[in-house]
Amino acid sequence: MTTATPYDAMFSGVIGQDYEMLKLLAPLAVEMSRLVGATVSQHPKTDDKPLSVVELGGGTGITTLSILAATDAIQLLSVDNEPVMQGQAQKKLQAWQAQGKLAFCLDDALSALQQLANGSVDVVASAYTLHNFTNGYRQQVISEIFRVLKPAGQFVNGDRYALDDIDQHTRTTQTEVGRYFRILTAANKLDLLEHWMVHLFSDESENHIMRESLALQQLAAAGFAGIHLSNRSEVNALVTAYKPR
Ligand SMILES: C[S@@+](CC[C@H](N)C(=O)[O-])C[C@H]1O[C@@H](n2cnc3c(N)ncnc32)[C@H](O)[C@@H]1O
Known part of the structure; x- marks a missing residue:
C-alpha cells in the first residue's frame, strides 16, 4: 500500500499473495469451483476433438484445477490479467501445460475474448471473477462470450450473485464480514483483513x-437461452446459459 494508491481493491497486493486463506474465509467458494468443473465435464460433446474451454479469471488455479481434473480431453485457455495470481497457477499446473491441455493468457477478459474467432469455443467457464467487473464492462464481456461460443455452447459461472432481496443480502454480507473478522484476527492477519x-x-x-435478476436479464439480452441459476448458498450461486443452436 502506498500514499498515492492507498488501497488495492483487486488482486495484485496482499489479497493475491495470501489468496489461499480464502479456503478458510469462504469455503463455499471452493465448492463453487468444484461445481464449475463438474458442469464443464458434463457439457455434451459434438465431435471427437478435445473440449475447447476458455476460463475467465483463473486466479491461483483453484477453478482451473477443478476443470482440468473433471475433463480429460480438454483444451483450456486460462485468462487472468493479474500476474501475482496467474504466476501461482502456472507453478501448480505445469503438468497440464506440458501435456498441451492448458495455456495461459495475461490479457484482461474482454481483450482476450476479442482475439477469439466467432463460434470457436465449447464452454466459457468462470468463478468469482465477473462480480469484480463494472456493469458496463461485464455487459461487453457477456456479449463477447456469446459471440465466441459455438452454437449450443455453454457459459458457466460460479460467482457472487447478490440477492434480489436487498435486506437479506445485507444481512448475509454482514455475517460474511463477521466471519472474515473472526478468522483473520485469530490468525493475526490484520493487513489482509483490511484489504x-x-x-x-x-x-x-x-x-x-x-x-441476480439483473444479471440473468443481461444474459438474456445478449441472446442466451436456457438460463438457470442453481446451488445458491448465501451470496454464492451457479449460473449456466446456452447459445441457441
Ligand atoms: C476472486 S479471483 C477468482 C479466482 C478463481 N477463479 C477462484 O475461484 O479461486 C478473481 C480473479 O479474476 C481476475 N480478474 C479480475 N478482473 C479481471 C479482468 N478484467 N480480466 C481478467 N481477469 C480478471 C483477478 O486477477 C483474479 O485472479
Whole structure:
C-alpha cells in the first residue's frame, strides 16, 4: 500500500499473495469451483476433438484445477490479467501445460475474448471473477462470450450473485464480514483483513454489484437461452446459459 494508491481493491497486493486463506474465509467458494468443473465435464460433446474451454479469471488455479481434473480431453485457455495470481497457477499446473491441455493468457477478459474467432469455443467457464467487473464492462464481456461460443455452447459461472432481496443480502454480507473478522484476527492477519474489507466495498458498490435478476436479464439480452441459476448458498450461486443452436 502506498500514499498515492492507498488501497488495492483487486488482486495484485496482499489479497493475491495470501489468496489461499480464502479456503478458510469462504469455503463455499471452493465448492463453487468444484461445481464449475463438474458442469464443464458434463457439457455434451459434438465431435471427437478435445473440449475447447476458455476460463475467465483463473486466479491461483483453484477453478482451473477443478476443470482440468473433471475433463480429460480438454483444451483450456486460462485468462487472468493479474500476474501475482496467474504466476501461482502456472507453478501448480505445469503438468497440464506440458501435456498441451492448458495455456495461459495475461490479457484482461474482454481483450482476450476479442482475439477469439466467432463460434470457436465449447464452454466459457468462470468463478468469482465477473462480480469484480463494472456493469458496463461485464455487459461487453457477456456479449463477447456469446459471440465466441459455438452454437449450443455453454457459459458457466460460479460467482457472487447478490440477492434480489436487498435486506437479506445485507444481512448475509454482514455475517460474511463477521466471519472474515473472526478468522483473520485469530490468525493475526490484520493487513489482509483490511484489504478484504476494502475489496468487499468494491464488490458491493453500485457500479459493480451483480444482482441476480439483473444479471440473468443481461444474459438474456445478449441472446442466451436456457438460463438457470442453481446451488445458491448465501451470496454464492451457479449460473449456466446456452447459445441457441
Ligand atoms: C476472486 S479471483 C477468482 C479466482 C478463481 N477463479 C477462484 O475461484 O479461486 C478473481 C480473479 O479474476 C481476475 N480478474 C479480475 N478482473 C479481471 C479482468 N478484467 N480480466 C481478467 N481477469 C480478471 C483477478 O486477477 C483474479 O485472479
